[in-house]
Amino acid sequence: MKLIQFSSQQKLPISIDKAWEFLTDANNLKLLTPPELDMVVQYGTERGMYPGQLIEYSIKPLPFYKTNWVTHITQVEEGKFFVDEQMYGPYATWHHKHFITEIEGGTLMEDLIHYRLPFGLLGKLGTPLVKKKLEEIFRFRESALIKHFGAFKEK
Template sequence: MKLYQIHTRQELPISIDKAWEFLTNPNNLKLLTPPEMEMTVLYGTERGVYPGQLIEYSVKPLPFLKTNWVTHITQVEDKKYFVDEQMYGPYATWHHKHFISEISGGTLMEDIVHYRLPLGLLGKMVQPFLVKPKLEEIFRFRESALIKKFGMYTAPSNQTTLKQDILN
């Protein structure tokens, strides 16, 4: 089975402390998910991320598919990164690394997701026209939601900004 990758970057005009506090609070997942996905966090919101934490939520990744999704937080380094892996859900494999780092005037947020699809050849066939576009839409929504919440990052005049990069 093929392993696919998504790699995104976004600059936030907030401190690394504020970014970490927001991004590691499971209650904020719903704010970063398109409303049509009907996300509801069911379990695991008692505190910010920690190694061994399980987070369960109900989500509708496609109009015809509603499922529960359980993620396991496997690694955390305070104010640097955390990793979640799907234990149960719509993917055969889901491994999501969330990185943050301080940049001039804000925080750089970087996500690297590796995933495999179920259903063998059928999964491979729907990847380019169903799964990949849906994931791109989700990450665009998240970018827009973060801009709405925190504002647009403006690089100091001697800096260049990184752009979002979505790979297959």
């Protein structure tokens, strides 16, 4: 199965420094994750973000299935971007790039995810459901960030 791409953008009414501080603190993942996924960060939040960092959490991607997910922070450029890759978890492949850019009135946050589902043909059949779930998760995240920082106002 080939890689599937998912992307998202959101403007935040905060400085790039504040955005970086918030987005690179793995303790904030729970705030940005829908409650039904029952995310619990288990390991890896003791220090700020750095290349080589491992973050382990449990997540419930389906009502009847809970799993551990371990992500590896492979790249970090302070105040600009970081990359996490799944070492173990629900995807066959997961590569997530997080970018932030200063814009007038705040910060533009961009996510670019490449993923592949497990289980061959069965995974391929589940692709539309996973895409829909990712869209729901990112809508929740957008709402949570607006609740936390306020809405971005275009000038």
